[in-house]
Amino acid sequence: MSEERVHETNTLPAGETELEEEPYEALTPRQIVAELDKYIIGQAGAKRAVAIALRNRWRRLRVDEDLRDEILPNNIIMIGPTGVGKTEISRRLARLADAPFVKVEASKFTEVGYVGRDVESMIRDLMEISVNMVRQELEDEVYELAEANVDERVLDLLLPPLKGTDESSTEVRRYLVDRLGVAEESKSPEPDPDARSQRERSREKLRNLLKEGKLEERKVEVETTSSRMPFIEVLTPMGLEDMDINMSEMLEDMLPRKKKRRQVSVAEARRILLQEELNKLIDMDVVVNEAIYRTENSGIVFLDEIDKIAGEKASGGPDVSREGVQRDLLPIVEGSNVQTKYGLIRTDHVLFIAAGAFHVSKPSDLIPELQGRFPIRVELRSLTAADFERILIEPQNALTLQYKAMLQTEGVELTFTEAAVTEIARVAAEVNDQMENIGARRLHTVMTRLLDDILFDVPEVETGAVTIDAKDVTERLREIVQDQDLRKYIL
Numbered sequence: 001m002s003e004e005r006v007h008e009t010n011t012l013p014a015g016e017t018e019l020e021e022e023p024y025e026a027l028t029p030r031q032i033v034a035e036l037d038k039y040i041i042g043q044a045g046a047k048r049a050v051a052i053a054l055r056n057r058w059r060r061l062r063v064d065e066d067l068r069d070e071i072l073p074n075n076i077i078m079i080g081p082t083g084v085g086k087t088e089i090s091r092r093l094a095r096l097a098d099a100p101f102v103k104v105e106a107s108k109f110t111e112v113g114y115v116g117r118d119v120e121s122m123i124r125d126l127m128e129i130s131v132n133m134v135r136q137e138l139e140d141e142v143y144e145l146a147e148a149n150v151d152e153r154v155l156d157l158l159l160p161p162l163k164g165t166d167e168s169s170t171e172v173r174r175y176l177v178d179r180l181g182v183a184e185e186s187k188s189p190e191p192d193p194d195a196r197s198q199r200e201r202s203r204e205k206l207r208n209l210l211k212e213g214k215l216e217e218r219k220v221e222v223e224t225t226s227s228r229m230p231f232i233e234v235l236t237p238m239g240l241e242d243m244d245i246n247m248s249e250m251l252e253d254m255l256p257r258k259k260k261r262r263q264v265s266v267a268e269a270r271r272i273l274l275q276e277e278l279n280k281l282i283d284m285d286v287v288v289n290e291a292i293y294r295t296e297n298s299g300i301v302f303l304d305e306i307d308k309i310a311g312e313k314a315s316g317g318p319d320v321s322r323e324g325v326q327r328d329l330l331p332i333v334e335g336s337n338v339q340t341k342y343g344l345i346r347t348d349h350v351l352f353i354a355a356g357a358f359h360v361s362k363p364s365d366l367i368p369e370l371q372g373r374f375p376i377r378v379e380l381r382s383l384t385a386a387d388f389e390r391i392l393i394e395p396q397n398a399l400t401l402q403y404k405a406m407l408q409t410e411g412v413e414l415t416f417t418e419a420a421v422t423e424i425a426r427v428a429a430e431v432n433d434q435m436e437n438i439g440a441r442r443l444h445t446v447m448t449r450l451l452d453d454i455l456f457d458v459p460e461v462e463t464g465a466v467t468i469d470a471k472d473v474t475e476r477l478r479e480i481v482q483d484q485d486l487r488k489y490i491l
Contacts, residue, residue: 080380083439307356
């Protein structure tokens with residue numbers, strides 16, 4: 001790292017080193033937009049807003065410490081119909097930033113006191129994702145060392161240590177011949193009185209066979225620890241997920257773990273032992289400390305369907321109030337401490353991106369306090385036939401490329417003419433106009449219908465190369481366009 005990173009509320013234990021890479025790359029706003037353009041067509045305003053928000057987080061960490069804590073993220077609310085790229089923009093942004101990201105639906109939350117998910121669960125989920133991210137990165141760093149340790153342990157299983165110095169080299173050779181099928185050398189040196197020396201030579205033979213993959217099916221005996229705990233269901237007013245005490249972990253600490261010896265193949269033993277070695281090499285204190293830092297400073301929460309909790313005033317009845325959910329959500333977005341099993345998480349600098357179609361309600365129907373916590377508003381426009389045409393061919397994960405790759409695994413070369421792509425886009429736009437507008441998701445419906453026969457016939461029917469032209473699109477999709485009752489084709 002070119003600059004030293006300063007932790008605000010958490011410091012690594014003495015003697016421990018930080019991860020070499022930062023949790024987010026120092027991309028400029030233009031570079032961020034360029035990366036998003038590879039997967040998302042149009043919506044320049046939304047891309048620009050999220051690019052600035054991400055760059056501001058990078059800038060904030062380089063501000064003097066006295067002012068750094070005062071700089072709060074500019075949360076964003078995206079307004080637009082379904083299928084125009086709201087979720088995809090947020091998901092790609094999180095991948096670019098290598099940041100913890102969680103997508104939640106606002107309509108799933110309930111007021112405090114009602115059975116269901118409470119709003120703090122999103123931060124617990126975010127922290128869990130962050131821990132898994134950091135752990136995976138550390139596992140990648142020590143993976144080669146863990147594999148080397150596993151090889152040594154497998155060799156110990158194949159050739160158990162000598163019971164005493166009185167064992168002769170003849171016994172070692174007999175073990176290799178009878179149990180493992182290792183051929184004796186035609187010209188054996190004179191017996192070495194030191195059995196340990198003979199064992200080392202035998203171990204090298206086994207090491208070579210192991211590297212060559214000739215012992216993968218050999219059976220060895222490994223000791224495994226059973227961590228399965230009895231399932232205990234605890235009913236609380238706010239649900240089991242909201243308990244700060246992890247009952248399973250408590251039981252694991254209290255009850256002795258059962259050890260069991262199993263006969264498994266070398267390949268299976270390597271898988272079992274690898275996880276044990278990774279657990280030994282990774283310090284979970286370092287993982288949790290780094291995960292807390294990333295969650296608090298680079299975490300992104302995508303609040304989908306926020307329009308579903310807007311527009312309804314409290315009536316005083318027994319039902320869950322949408323306004324009550326908003327008020328529970330407010331302190332999380334404002335900045336508060338959330339208790340997780342890894343410790344307290346501050347949400348002051350977590351970036352919240354909300355999204356909603358707002359067909360029935362509008363952003364002004366949200367309570368004023370919550371509106372103020374989403375100062376950046378961007379409107380995403382509906383997609384046209386020209387947009388669909390670009391979506392089919394330009395993104396790196398374009399649908400046409402996906403179907404080509406899948407059929408190529410069956411030996412079928414699939415090709416779309418330019419006229420065919422134009423016709424597919426036109427049909428998708430026309431169906432969206434006739435029925436519910438589901439945006440780019442309509443392309444999945446149209447493409448599946450178009451390639452239905454080919455996907456079903458392959459590989460039983462010899463197909464070879466297939467070219468889809470405009471005529472094929474018109475004939476195969478005629479029923480969809482002409483039939484006004486299209487409900488069975490809607491995703």
